[in-house]
Amino acid sequence: MRPRRSVLYMPGANERALEKAKTLPADALILDLEDAVAPDAKEAARDRVCAAAASGEYGSREVTIRVNGLDTEWHDADLRAAAQAGPAAVVVPKVNSARDVHNIERALELGGAPEHTKIWAMVETPVAMLHAEEIAAASERLTVLVMGTNDLAKELHAEFVPGRGPLLGGLSMCLLAARATGKVILDGVYNDVKDTEGFEAECLQGRQYGFDGKTLIHPSQIEPCNRVFAPSEEEIAHARKVIDAFDQARREGRGVVTVDGRMIENLHVDNAKRVLGLAEAIGKQAG
Ligand SMILES: CC(C)(COP(=O)(O)OP(=O)(O)OC[C@H]1O[C@@H](n2cnc3c(N)ncnc32)[C@H](O)[C@@H]1OP(=O)(O)O)[C@@H](O)C(=O)NCCC(=O)NCCSC(=O)C[C@H](O)C(=O)O
Ligand SMILES: [Mg+2]
Numbered sequence: 001m002r003p004r005r006s007v008l009y010m011p012g013a014n015e016r017a018l019e020k021a022k023t024l025p026a027d028a029l030i031l032d033l034e035d036a037v038a039p040d041a042k043e044a045a046r047d048r049v050c051a052a053a054a055s056g057e058y059g060s061r062e063v064t065i066r067v068n069g070l071d072t073e074w075h076d077a078d079l080r081a082a083a084q085a086g087p088a089a090v091v092v093p094k095v096n097s098a099r100d101v102h103n104i105e106r107a108l109e110l111g112g113a114p115e116h117t118k119i120w121a122m123v124e125t126p127v128a129m130l131h132a133e134e135i136a137a138a139s140e141r142l143t144v145l146v147m148g149t150n151d152l153a154k155e156l157h158a159e160f161v162p163g164r165g166p167l168l169g170g171l172s173m174c175l176l177a178a179r180a181t182g183k184v185i186l187d188g189v190y191n192d193v194k195d196t197e198g199f200e201a202e203c204l205q206g207r208q209y210g211f212d213g214k215t216l217i218h219p220s221q222i223e224p225c226n227r228v229f230a231p232s233e234e235e236i237a238h239a240r241k242v243i244d245a246f247d248q249a250r251r252e253g254r255g256v257v258t259v260d261g262r263m264i265e266n267l268h269v270d271n272a273k274r275v276l277g278l279a280e281a282i283g284k285q286a287g
């Protein structure tokens with residue numbers, strides 16, 4: 001189990017941000033060649049980002065590269081360069097179908113990408129919401145779905161409102177697809193970097209829905225995000241209690257028990273083990 005609580009985007013053309021990321025406590029980084037890079041800076045950013053991804057200077061942080069979209073003039077060259085750099089993953093925006101995934105997979109293979117370079121597919125259009133399951137299931141190389149909530153809101157003509165009501169249908173469809181196919185899923189970004197209260201509320205909502213983590217745009221968002229998406233001390237203690245109580249019940253020949261007044265069956269034990277597994281992985285990563 002690999003923690004992916006906080007996944008920070010940074011503009012590929014921004015040397016300072018690429019340098020700063022080496023010290024930030026994000027679980028993963030997305031070195032961006034798409035929206036955060038102006039057209040005339042795309043090629044220089046590609047070289048810089050690929051060199052950074054290949055440098056091995058980011059410690060335990062998972063380093064990924066977001067290439068430009070499939071229908072852009074930069075996509076093919078981005079994928080070829082990323083395949084050679086061998087990041088943890090290539091993040092591909094606006095993936096709309098299983099065929100898109102197969103094309104990305106083929107291009108990575110032709111480009112000589114190492115096996116450890118996975119595909120993270122961004123789902124951020126109405127058609128992607130409707131095809132979420134076929135996208136998620138299209139390839140074993142595809143390991144993560146990433147919500148693109150800015151593009152989704154734009155395409156839906158939706159407004160950003162507290163609680164994200166207009167987006168929840170799409171978020172839920174992608175969550176169903178990710179869980180049905182055993183993939184990781186990351187929530188979209190929160191644009192107002194000064195609104196810490198709104199940001200934490202959205203992290204919590206994402207966690208309650210079942211997201212594994214959240215994509216971020218600013219270093220100040222990392223710490224609260226890591227906290228919200230990690231099991232708390234109380235959750236860890238409760239998980240241990242559930243496992244112990246159930247073990248005891250089994251020894252006594254029972255398949256159900258109560259802990260703090262609530263029914264516990266083996267499915268709750270599975271969940272408790274997942275919580276402890278995540279806590280342990282976070283502990284190991286912190287060193
Ligand atoms: C949002 C920003 C433009 C704000 O920039 P700025 O005002 O310069 O920030 P600060 O002055 O507060 O920065 C303080 C220091 O932190 C470094 N920094 C800032 N952001 C990052 C970052 N993302 N990664 C690493 N380091 C960062 C600054 O360099 C300062 O460092 P120092 O000088 O040493 O103190 C900016 O934060 C930004 O550009 N963020 C990322 C934007 C981005 O990547 N956008 C594209 C991805 S989001 C997206 O596309 C979503 C999706 O597709 C969708 O559809 O939803
Ligand atoms: Mg987008």
